[in-house]
Amino acid sequence: MMNPMNLAGAAVRSRLPYLRMEPDELVSRIQAVRENWGSKLLILGHHYQRDDVIALADLRGDSYQLSEMAASNKQCRAIVFCGVHFMAETADILANQPAHVERRGGRRVDVVLPELEAGCSMADLADIDAVETCWRQLADVIDVDEVTPVTYINSAASLKAFCGRHGGIVCTSSNAAAVLDWAFAQRPRVLFFPDQHLGRNTALAMGTTPDRMPVWDPEQPILGGNQATAIAAGRVILWRGHCSVHQVFLPEHVRDIRRRVPGIKVIVHPECRHDVVAEADLAGSTGRIIREVEAAPPGTRWAIGTELNLVKRLGREHPEQEIHPLGPSMAVCPTMFLIDRARLCWSLENLAAGTPVNVIRVDDETARWALVALKRMLEVK
Numbered sequence: 001m002m003n004p005m006n007l008a009g010a011a012v013r014s015r016l017p018y019l020r021m022e023p024d025e026l027v028s029r030i031q032a033v034r035e036n037w038g039s040k041l042l043i044l045g046h047h048y049q050r051d052d053v054i055a056l057a058d059l060r061g062d063s064y065q066l067s068e069m070a071a072s073n074k075q076c077r078a079i080v081f082c083g084v085h086f087m088a089e090t091a092d093i094l095a096n097q098p099a100h101v102e103r104r105g106g107r108r109v110d111v112v113l114p115e116l117e118a119g120c121s122m123a124d125l126a127d128i129d130a131v132e133t134c135w136r137q138l139a140d141v142i143d144v145d146e147v148t149p150v151t152y153i154n155s156a157a158s159l160k161a162f163c164g165r166h167g168g169i170v171c172t173s174s175n176a177a178a179v180l181d182w183a184f185a186q187r188p189r190v191l192f193f194p195d196q197h198l199g200r201n202t203a204l205a206m207g208t209t210p211d212r213m214p215v216w217d218p219e220q221p222i223l224g225g226n227q228a229t230a231i232a233a234g235r236v237i238l239w240r241g242h243c244s245v246h247q248v249f250l251p252e253h254v255r256d257i258r259r260r261v262p263g264i265k266v267i268v269h270p271e272c273r274h275d276v277v278a279e280a281d282l283a284g285s286t287g288r289i290i291r292e293v294e295a296a297p298p299g300t301r302w303a304i305g306t307e308l309n310l311v312k313r314l315g316r317e318h319p320e321q322e323i324h325p326l327g328p329s330m331a332v333c334p335t336m337f338l339i340d341r342a343r344l345c346w347s348l349e350n351l352a353a354g355t356p357v358n359v360i361r362v363d364d365e366t367a368r369w370a371l372v373a374l375k376r377m378l379e380v381k
């Protein structure tokens, strides 16, 4: 059998010709693989993908919706995830959970990420070693049996597994409040990672005061830079992580657009800083932002504080409304943007040739515990 490293090296070299192909050729080759595979292949496109990739996707959604749709699909034999690394991991965990593999007679679904460099800057701000260190240090000053670890779905599988092992849970930006309710019903404190902003915005809206939300800085060697008394008083311990895309929005952007566009409604994603959320009219997940725009009467004026590809697409799909990006137009997810038609075509043709590349496979033990935390989330209403 060929060494996987050699196979990966050979496949990476073969990517070059695709990078030189004309767009029309790429599209027709991608379509040929799609037609050939039919319902056995699912191409998933995250809302933040560029339009030319979204146009070739079978399903469009946020990270969890896409993984769920893929996991519940019975015909699918391969998933090509046009998103980022943690999304492909989640798809692998859900699509290849033991009950599903057994139902398929032992066959796994290959989950392919067309570009391995497509990571997530937020997910990268919390790694398992740093979280384990945090947990050990917390145990020196408080009873960790009183702490429920909660990870945002935008995190590595190892962190989801950590939550599974320690009675914790996963959340998304649309169910974070319900998940925190669940967590507080189990234990009086929460350790929330990796996004401090989603944790803070959600907990503040639920009535937790800022003085009970110490921020754990993993760069600080002792107690994340906190006094033991601050940790002991803490109800929600927030990991010092953020999304580099949503962090660009500032309160002055909200004030500026209100001055320039009378009657505008400002809606932002809860990964934005709290002072931005506080000045906005609405805050909600990607799915909520889309639903609010779809439900609004013609002529509604919006400023939307989230990833630019989605905002521009909403503007094109809703010409009856006036849609502005919030702030300077820099809010493109740079890693999501790495995926293009060339990489999609390259990964599809390798898959079709029986030499799949960039297959994301979570090891069994990590997947087992991560699934525990994901299933707890699914049970939260």
Ligand code: SF4
Pocket: 048, 084, 119, 120, 121, 122, 123, 154, 243, 244, 245, 246, 307, 333, 334, 335, 336
């Ligand atoms: S938009 Fe932010 S949170 Fe989402 S994938 Fe990109 S870096 Fe990660």
